[in-house]
Amino acid sequence: MSETRTGIETNPFDRDHYDYSSWFFWVEASEEQKAEQLAQQEQFLRVRPDSSIGERCFISPLAAIQVETLTLGRSSYISGHAYLTGTLLTGPNCTINPFCVIRGNIRLGHSVRIGAHTSMLAFNHTITDPDLPVFKQPTSQRGITIGDDVWIGSHVMVLDGITIGDRAVVGAGSIVTKDVPAGAIVAGNPATVRKWRVPELAPPTAASVPSSGPVPSGGPVSSGGPVPSGDPALAEQLRAFDQMVREQAEEVLARSWDAATGRYVDAPGHAPSVRAHCDAIEVAAYLTGDVPSQLSREEHVAWLRGLQDPASGMIAELDASGHPGPRVTDLSVDDAHYHVLCVGYALEVLGSSLPHPIHAVDELGADGVIALLDSLPWRGSPWRSSNVADMLGTAVLWNTRAGTPHSAATAAGLFGWLHTHVDPRTGMWGADDPRSGRLETVNGFYRTARGSFAQFGLPLPHPERVVDTVLAHAQDARYFAADRQNACNVLDVAHPLWLAGRMSDYRQQEIRQVAARLLADALSHWRPGEGFAFAADSGTGRDPLAETPGLRGTEMWLAIVWYLADLLGVSRSLSYRPAGVHRPEPAGSLTSQ
Structure with missing residues (x-):
């Protein structure tokens, strides 16, 4: 901003005060300066109508905002001489300080602080053809994801494909080439874990951490940190699979x-x-x-x-x-x-x-959410009921981000009901059906937990009982014989074992045995040029519709392969990480408001 600060004598060397000290703007700026900033934001949104800017945000006119889409959470700012391209999505209270370079598809949680001169580059030049100049070769883009309450120091470089977990700290001058575990403090080139901001998220020791290392107390997300390399032969098999499906x-x-x-x-x-x-x-x-x-x-x-x-x-x-x-x-x-x-x-x-926002959910309030959950047939159809619970939890996510009037109340109603209705003997909601065994209960658990505890990074009420129930279910040949598998049933085993395994090392060896068996089957289901069918090929044409390769099966089985590989400590052999509905990271926090 070119004008001087309100009530302060002009300093000839501080004419652009808010462009460099942007956090002062909404406290100290004049009404004229605030009106000018809001007018500039409105002009930007007319040019980029798919973008959105939250309340009390500040964007310096000295910044270069050359984005395709910008979604800026409330009370966030972008300081002078920052350079942004691609797409940027932030939660509330995020800061991009002077001279930062933010390029590509980048997502920030809430309360992410990025120091001056830091670069996040969510793309790479390919160099596959040595006879073709680099600038003529295509680029690859995987994106960068930063969790909630993350502090990134000055002069940091974050490379494409990186995920930084919640409450992590990246020391000044670091070059981040691998995922950063939640709660870790990393530094150096390449950045490595030096200590833990959240000690309870630290693995006990590198030697004692099972494959993919459990994270206590429901901590998110990343399989970073001291993780064993896994089976080299399986890792090579996954690399070959990855190359094939990408081609x-x-x-x-x-x-x-x-x-x-x-x-x-x-x-x-x-x-x-x-x-x-x-x-x-x-x-x-x-x-x-x-x-x-x-x-x-x-x-x-x-x-x-x-x-x-x-x-x-x-x-x-x-x-x-x-x-x-x-x-x-x-x-x-x-x-x-x-x-x-x-x-x-x-x-x-x-x-x-x-x-x-999802107004139809926000209008329920806590009482309406509880009444709706009470009305569902949990004892007869837990899977059908879980679809509603998953929708409610996801609506709470979008409404929390939007700051709707009743988002806190609907969240309280949802989680209060889940905590008071979970079966402590099974860790599930609902009851088994003698005809289908544990199928609906386990499948219903996945949908319910995905939309609630997993989506918000909260600990499961009874993770060890979840493991017991899911491992017993995974032995049912009606659903897990190689020719009887479908993406829903396998995902609903893989994700709960992965999620509960972040919280406890209980029965880890048995979990890995199940993961190895299911992963071998999953890799065999791919159909060249067509992708994955929802259901495995029965060889009998039992269900032609489900056994036809399609987008649903392809997306779900790709996520399954990643989760099973991560349980076995070899997910880094894959170039992709699930995004969207099946992302491993929590998508939001109930404390972001």
């Missing part, structure tokens, strides 16, 4: 593009659907580091954002021609529940967000 990614995506409707279908011959579009975005993020090439990033974002009903926040399914069906005005349409997840997360992967 075939464009073919898989193009196969599900329906030119007649201009929309994605799960598989050729299917009807267009909202989920298919979201799955395409996540598959592309995993395997190409970019958006599906059938549309530009701006077109993907604009179409998805345009699906949401402004009054309810809900999203209808498409009709046969690829157009949105009748408005969804409340929570009564079961098919719309998953859209709260898949559209919101697809937009997050794209560096954008839903344009409206």
Whole structure:
């Protein structure tokens, strides 16, 4: 800002005070300066209509904001001479200080502080052809994810594909080439763990940490830190799988593009659907580091954002021609529940967000959430009930980010109900069905826990009982014989074992045995040029629809492969990390307000 500070005598060497000390702006700036800043933000949003800027944000006119999309959480600022390109999504209270370089697809949680002269470069030049100049070769993009309450010092370099866990600290001058565990303090070139800001998240010792190292007390996320390298033969097998699926990614995506409707279908011959579009975005993020090439990033974002009903926040399914069906005005349409997840997360992967809160959930308040959960058939259909719980938790996430009036109350109602209704003998919600065994209970646990404890990085009530229940279920040949597996059933085993394993080393050897068996099966399910089918090939044509490769199966099995590989300590052999709905990192915090 070129004007002088209010009430302070002019200092000829401090004419751009707020551009360099941006944290003073909303406290000290004049009303004229505040009005000028808001007018500049409005002008920017007219040029970048898919962007959003929260309340009490400051963006220095001396910064170079050359982004495709900017989502800036409230009370965040970007100081002078910062240089931004690509897409940036931040939570509230984030700071980008002078001379920072922020480029590519980058996501920050809440309360991330980035020191001056730090660079985050979420892309790389490829150098596969030694005879072609580097500048003519394509770039790769995997993105950078920073958790909540992270302090990154000055002159730090963060490279593409890095995840920095919640409450971590990166020392000044560090070069971050590997994921940073939650709660760690790292420094150096390359940055390594020097001590722990959150001691209870530290592994006991490198020698005693099982594969992928459990993180106590429900800590997030990263498999960084002192992790054993795992089985070298399996690691090599995963690298070969990774290379193969990346080479075939464009073919898989193009196969599900329906030119007649201009929309994605799960598989050729299917009807267009909202989920298919979201799955395409996540598959592309995993395997190409970019958006599906059938549309530009701006077109993907604009179409998805345009699906949401402004009054309810809900999203209808498409009709046969690829157009949105009748408005969804409340929570009564079961098919719309998953859209709260898949559209919101697809937009997050794209560096954008839903344009409206989920008003239909926010209006429930705590009492309404409890009444809704009480009305569900947990004892007869826990899987169906869990779909609603997952939707509620994800709506709480989006509403918490938006700061809606009742987001805290709905969160309290949800977690209060879950804590008081969990079965301490099984760690689950609901009861087993004698006809299907533990299937619905375990599958319902995954959806419920994903949308609540996993999504917000909170500890499970009974993690060891979860392990007992899931390991027993994984022995049921009706669902886990190689020719009877489907993505839902295997994911609903892999993720709970992974999540509970972050909190305890209980029965780790048995968990790894199950993971090894399921991973070997999963790798065999890929169909060249087509991807994964939702269900394994039975050899009998038992379920032709489920056994046809499609986007849903491809996205889910890719996530499954990563989780099982991480349980075995070899996930770093994969070039991708799940994003979107199946991301391993918590997506938000209930204390961010």
